[in-house]
Amino acid sequence: MLISDDESAWILDFDSAEVAASDRDLDRDVAELLVGLSVKVGVAATVDSAVEVLGAEAVARTLPQLQPLALPTEIRSLARRHKDLLKDLSTAIRDSTGAGEVELERLQRIKPRTILMIVAGSLAFYSLLPQLANVDETVDALRDANLSWVPVIIAASFATYVFATVSALGAYSFDLPVLATFRSQVASSFTALVAPANAGCMALGVRLLQKAGFATPAASSAVGLNALGSIVVHVVLLFAFVSWTGQTDVGSFDLPGTSTALAVIAVVLALCSLLLLIAPIRRRVVGPVVGILKSAGGHLGAGFTSPIRVLALFGGSAMITFAYAATLGFSVQAFGGGLSVPEICTAFIVAVTIATIAPTPGGLGALEATMIAALAGFGMDHGPAVGAVLTFRLATFWLPILPGWYTFAWMQRNGEL
Numbered sequence: 190m191l192i193s194d195d196e197s198a199w200i201l202d203f204d205s206a207e208v209a210a211s212d213r214d215l216d217r218d219v220a221e222l223l224v225g226l227s228v229k230v231g232v233a234a235t236v237d238s239a240v241e242v243l244g245a246e247a248v249a250r251t252l253p254q255l256q257p258l259a260l261p262t263e264i265r266s267l268a269r270r271h272k273d274l275l276k277d278l279s280t281a282i283r284d285s286t287g288a289g290e291v292e293l294e295r296l297q298r299i300k301p302r303t304i305l306m307i308v309a310g311s312l313a314f315y316s317l318l319p320q321l322a323n324v325d326e327t328v329d330a331l332r333d334a335n336l337s338w339v340p341v342i343i344a345a346s347f348a349t350y351v352f353a354t355v356s357a358l359g360a361y362s363f364d365l366p367v368l369a370t371f372r373s374q375v376a377s378s379f380t381a382l383v384a385p386a387n388a389g390c391m392a393l394g395v396r397l398l399q400k401a402g403f404a405t406p407a408a409s410s411a412v413g414l415n416a417l418g419s420i421v422v423h424v425v426l427l428f429a430f431v432s433w434t435g436q437t438d439v440g441s442f443d444l445p446g447t448s449t450a451l452a453v454i455a456v457v458l459a460l461c462s463l464l465l466l467i468a469p470i471r472r473r474v475v476g477p478v479v480g481i482l483k484s485a486g487g488h489l490g491a492g493f494t495s496p497i498r499v500l501a502l503f504g505g506s507a508m509i510t511f512a513y514a515a516t517l518g519f520s521v522q523a524f525g526g527g528l529s530v531p532e533i534c535t536a537f538i539v540a541v542t543i544a545t546i547a548p549t550p551g552g553l554g555a556l557e558a559t560m561i562a563a564l565a566g567f568g569m570d571h572g573p574a575v576g577a578v579l580t581f582r583l584a585t586f587w588l589p590i591l592p593g594w595y596t597f598a599w600m601q602r603n604g605e606l
Contacts, residue, residue, distance in 0.1 A: 190222070213254075213402060219247065220254035220402075221264045227278055228271055236281040249288035255279045257604050258369055259402030334576060338523035345516040346584040350374045352508040357394070359501030360415035365401055369605050372596050373397045376606075378586075379593030391416065393597075396606050415502070422506040427542055430535040513537060513585065520580040521564065524573035528564065536563035557582060 191199040207214060219239070226235040239248045255275050257265050268274050282288065353374040358365060373393060380389035391412050398408035511534075518533040528536075540560035544552030557578050564574040600606040 213404070213407070216250045217254045217259060217402060219243065220251040221260065223251060223255070223278060224260065224264050224268055224274065227274060228267060232274070232277050232281050236278070236285050240285050245286040248282055249286040252279055252282060252288055253399070253404065254402040255282075256400050256402070258366065258397070258400045334580075335523045338519050342516055342519045342523070342580065342584045345512055345519055346589070348512040349509050349516070349585070352505045352512055354505075355501050356418065356505030356509060357415055359498045359503075359505055360418060361398060361411045363498065369397070369600075372600055372605065375589070376593050376597035376600055378589035379597045382590070393606065400605060418502040419506045419509070422503055423510065423538065423542070426507065426510055426534075427538050430531055430538055433531045433535070510538065516585055517560070517577070517581045520577040520584070521569070523580060524577045527569055528567050532567040536560060536567060539563055553586075
């Protein structure tokens with residue numbers, strides 16, 4: 190907006206306007222104007238005029254947007270130069286409109302006792318891990334490892350966070366700052382210690398989006414969309430690589446063949462269809478599910494109507510899997526190699542599938558044992574297989590914890606979480 194010499198107001202940059210702007214975009218426009226005017230005429234005068242012209246409800250809706258991550262770069266820099274401006278503005282709006290605090294996703298603190306239990310359990314497990322092979326074979330394999338592969342292993346592990354950022358932006362919104370989204374992926378390596386089944390990482394994603402001005406249903410649906418994309422890609426790659434290699438057994442586990450799996454899926458879908466014919470089930474199951482989908486439908490629809498976002502979501506998810514498989518492949522090469530690319534990819538995907546049901550953070554214990562069994566099943570000696578898996582887990586699980594903790598603390602200090 191431009192104020193001319195005769196005090197007329199002009200609205201500029203209509204070429205950057207969006208025809209079908211979401212409610213979040215409209216609220217953010219008002220939030221930007223509130224911040225800009227507060228710098229010029231003061232917080233009290235700005236809020237009073239906004240309530241008088243727009244109404245208390247419209248002004249109250251801007252509260253989720255009045256935080257650094259939700260604002261564009263220029264407005265964020267303006268607010269940073271005026272200390273406590275956003276805090277004072279939020280307080281004035283709540284006082285004037287009677288709005289309450291913005292409810293944010295709670296992030297469970299990781300207590301020292303939790304870390305000690307994880308470390309103690311890990312030490313116990315890793316002390317027994319060489320027993321899957323002859324201890325002497327494992328020691329010899331570690332001694333003969335080719336350390337020149339270490340930088341490549343670390344680089345491949347780092348690439349997983351880059352592709353995770355791409356996938357997250359596809360599910361969330363391209364409006365989010367790229368670096369902040371990347372930092373959240375790094376921080377998730379620390380929050381993964383909180384709970385199994387990726388619960389800590391999902392809570393962090395919801396909190397990030399809430400701080401970026403998303404309503405809770407939209408934030409939850411965006412994080413769910415990201416998880417769904419990962420699951421779809423994982424299942425597709427699982428069937429593809431198992432069919433490619435023809436390997437359906439991993440150690441003591443036996444995966445169903447493609448035809449068997451498809452038959453099971455068909456039976457499950459048929460049973461679900463029959464259950465939906467029963468009226469009480471439709472009322473108690475279908476109704477609530479439809480309600481949830483309607484609340485999140487706007488965000489999900491925006492994601493799937495953008496080809497670039499769909500490509501980022503599914504392409505990023507696929508590249509995460511390939512980057513992890515590459516990390517495992519480089520670890521295998523460091524201990525002598527001997528396996529093909531399809532075999533390594535299959536070993537990784539199958540191991541992750543089985544370890545997902547383990548009630549431990551990051552599938553700790555189950556992933557290592559299953560992955561060793563998978564590599565050995567493809568013909569790798571047990572000693573080198575143990576060494577390769579230990580190296581893989583060191584690069585992808587243990588080493589990222591410290592930078593993840595630092596990034597998590599930094600994001601909290603700077604208002605991104």
